[in-house]
Amino acid sequence: MAGQWVDRWREGRIGFHRSQVHPALMQYWPLLGARPGTKVLVPLCGKSLDMRWLARHDHPVLGIELAEEAIEQFVAEGTGEISRYRQEPFAVCRQGSVELWCGDFFHFHIEQAAEIGAFYDRGALIALPPATRQRYAFHLGQLTPPGARGLLISLVRAPGDEGGGPPFSVTADEVRELFEPNFLVTHLEDGQPEEGSGFRESVWALVRRGPAV
Template sequence: MSADEWLARWREGRIGFHREAVHPALERYWAGLGLAEDAKVLVPLCGKSRDMRWLAANGHPIMGVELSPLAIEQFVAQHDLPIQRYRRDGFDCTRQGRIELWCGDFFHFQVDHAVELGGFYDRAALIALPPPTRQRYAHHLAQLLLPGVRGLLITLAHDDPERGPPYSVDAAEVERLLVPNFEIEPLESAVGEDGLRESVWALTRRGPRV
């Protein structure tokens, strides 16, 4: 999916991947990662996910990266809290409370921010990307994280190659993409009522290979 197609989805409201509730796997497994209470959490391709509110309410500063300015505006409109806006490293940034949202291309997000990040959360980033882009994403994510940084990954798998996003990313692909730079631990996997297999993974950044 091109950037223009992604932006068009937000303009047209074709965002079936968005959840109005906090993901239950986040609530179940986040504490088990053992992150520092004030660890800054990277949320790639964050959309307007309510999961960021949950993470912030649990003490984490959030650094979300999202291409669509409409997604960011819809997110901050959910709460009547003060907003700060500024430019940083070529991104339009919006801060609301503990949550800082960077509007722009995730692949232009700079590696020098790695020292700020103590965790990450990917519910809908890897599965939002078509196959040719997923390898690039996995490599860039690894570049952004220091060894030992942990996070959660949630994937979906289905048998329709024409469907997406969310695209199908099965266990074999998760291992192929991430094992070079991450220790991966499967936490759960189940088929939902929609016929999609949802899997949850704990990831730990290895070092120093990228």
């Protein structure tokens, strides 16, 4: 799976990349209650412009991405000085208030997530096959402290096409099953089917359970 993902970036097969900031992020993020200055974790971030939007709205961003090509494209398309360093086992590239960690999300540990207070997932859950999604939800719960706010965007495919992917179809029932053990889960909206694809996105607000909630 990891090799296929890297190959897609190398070959330019990135139809999942949006050329504009996701409208659900702009609409719902201000309602989550994540304070300015809160560091936002973006798993499987690609070169999403959503990270720049979060940075413009006073959030340091920590994106994790397996494909080095995605990270290099992100900083090449941006402005500002680039710094590079290592946080083993990750190579880190920083531009402005956006840090991009190149490596496997599952190798990112709680000690490295000490400053994380919020998260945004538009492309991580739906990029993972069913067998990996439970592991992902559990790991995200480990990385986020009680009270951390997050915005999740899932999708379902058109009838008859549910087995394809990535992106994979993730039903509302599965979202609740995956995340409710560790998060308060609120369904915000179901979008309209995307023209030409049949995808329909759903938007969720998540709050990490714990004493701070």
